[in-house]
Amino acid sequence: MRRDSRLSGVLHVLLHMAQQPGPFTSETLAKAMDTNPVVIRRIMAGLRQLGYVRSEKGHGGGWTLACDLSKVTLRDVYAALGSPSLLAMGNRTEAPGCLVEQAVNAALDQAFYDAEALLLSRLGEVTLAMLGDDLRKRLGSRKIHHIGAHGA
Amino acid sequence: MRRDSRLSGVLHVLLHMAQQPGPFTSETLAKAMDTNPVVIRRIMAGLRQLGYVRSEKGHGGGWTLACDLSKVTLRDVYAALGSPSLLAMGNRTEAPGCLVEQAVNAALDQAFYDAEALLLSRLGEVTLAMLGDDLRKRLGSRKIHHIGAHGA
DNA sequence: CATCATGTAACATACAAAGTTACATGAGGC
DNA sequence: GCCTCATGTAACTTTGTATGTTACATGATG
Numbered sequence: 001m002r003r004d005s006r007l008s009g010v011l012h013v014l015l016h017m018a019q020q021p022g023p024f025t026s027e028t029l030a031k032a033m034d035t036n037p038v039v040i041r042r043i044m045a046g047l048r049q050l051g052y053v054r055s056e057k058g059h060g061g062g063w064t065l066a067c068d069l070s071k072v073t074l075r076d077v078y079a080a081l082g083s084p085s086l087l088a089m090g091n092r093t094e095a096p097g098c099l100v101e102q103a104v105n106a107a108l109d110q111a112f113y114d115a116e117a118l119l120l121s122r123l124g125e126v127t128l129a130m131l132g133d134d135l136r137k138r139l140g141s142r143k144i145h146h147i148g149a150h151g152a
Numbered sequence: 153m154r155r156d157s158r159l160s161g162v163l164h165v166l167l168h169m170a171q172q173p174g175p176f177t178s179e180t181l182a183k184a185m186d187t188n189p190v191v192i193r194r195i196m197a198g199l200r201q202l203g204y205v206r207s208e209k210g211h212g213g214g215w216t217l218a219c220d221l222s223k224v225t226l227r228d229v230y231a232a233l234g235s236p237s238l239l240a241m242g243n244r245t246e247a248p249g250c251l252v253e254q255a256v257n258a259a260l261d262q263a264f265y266d267a268e269a270l271l272l273s274r275l276g277e278v279t280l281a282m283l284g285d286d287l288r289k290r291l292g293s294r295k296i297h298h299i300g301a302h303g304a
Numbered sequence: 305c306a307t308c309a310t311g312t313a314a315c316a317t318a319c320a321a322a323g324t325t326a327c328a329t330g331a332g333g334c
Numbered sequence: 335g336c337c338t339c340a341t342g343t344a345a346c347t348t349t350g351t352a353t354g355t356t357a358c359a360t361g362a363t364g
Binding site: 001002003004005006007008009011012015016019033074084085086087088089090091092098099100101102103104105106107108110111112114115116118119122123126130131134135138139 | 153154155156157158159160161163164167168171185226236237238239240241242243244250251252253254255256257258259260262263264266267268270271274275278282283286287290291
Binding site for chain 2: 338339340341342343349350351352
């Protein structure tokens with residue numbers, strides 16, 4: 001099944017924004033993500049509503065981080081996307097009359113629920129600040145590659 | 153994202169088959185699952201290859217269970233479907249050059265991997281026989297509703 | 305008031321599961 | 335032998351959702 005990459009995408013954007021100051025236009029971010037500005041605005045909309053980022057119109061406008069990165073977890077970001085379903089598999093029927101199906105659902109639901117809970121828990125343990133720290137380690141002595149730095 | 157219900161579906165079929173003897177035609181099973189015979193054949197193909205079921209052509213033909221239900225786990229059935237991806241989310245890029253993306257992927261991969269492992273482990277703990285026992289409990293004093301029992 | 309940037313609707317594309325049609329293959333029953 | 339039944343499979347259609355694109359309204363800046 002095709003996999004939803006919005007969480008991956010929006011984290012990428014946020015982490016890039018954390019590396020340098022100043023507002024970023026949707027177009028700049030879109031170039032860095034190799035996608036379309038409208039897609040950026042779409043996935044950022046939920047973050048704005050929760051106050052994690054701000055957006056300004058007009059000259060000098062764009063997106064700005066507006067939160068304490070050490071207080072926002074990957075789970076928060078996931079929630080900002082509208083908490084899309086985490087699992088690629090589900091029950092054929094949610095409230096079946098058939099007892100056979102009920103037995104099947106009960107078994108699968110248990111496993112599914114546990115896996116979802118674990119995943120959410122793991123996402124809740126990682127803050128954006130921790131991601132930033134990890135990135136800095138990876139950068140090592142290397143110079144940070146600021147987005148939009150090479151003209152274009 | 154739309155959820156893959158093949159595992160749920162094939163378990164439903166297997167559990168129905170465990171409730172009564174004799175071969176079942178794809179059409180009979182399809183009626184019980186409210187779907188198409190070809191869909192049944194499709195999801196049963198993997199199970200046949202692994203020897204969990206057999207199929208016979210011609211008069212009196214159809215599908216038959218061919219395994220020890222206490223030895224086959226939900227994980228085995230999942231594998232028989234070709235081990236489709238379990239998670240609805242994934243990384244935007246698998247082997248990115250961008251260090252930012254690498255940092256994001258590393259964090260997400262960890263969480264994703266743990267959740268998948270837990271789910272597989274849970275599925276591996278449940279056998280088809282256990283599902284059957286649970287079903288019998290649910291049936292209680294009620295009479296089993298054999299598929300195809302009401303004419304039609 | 306011209307330009308820039310977001311906000312959003314509307315439409316197009318890509319892709320996988322699910323459903324359908326068509327026909328080949330092979331196993332009885334007569 | 336031949337008809338019928340049932341699987342096996344390819345090809346096509348439908349559907350749902352993420353993604354991509356176009357178009358235009360809104361508002362801020364110089």
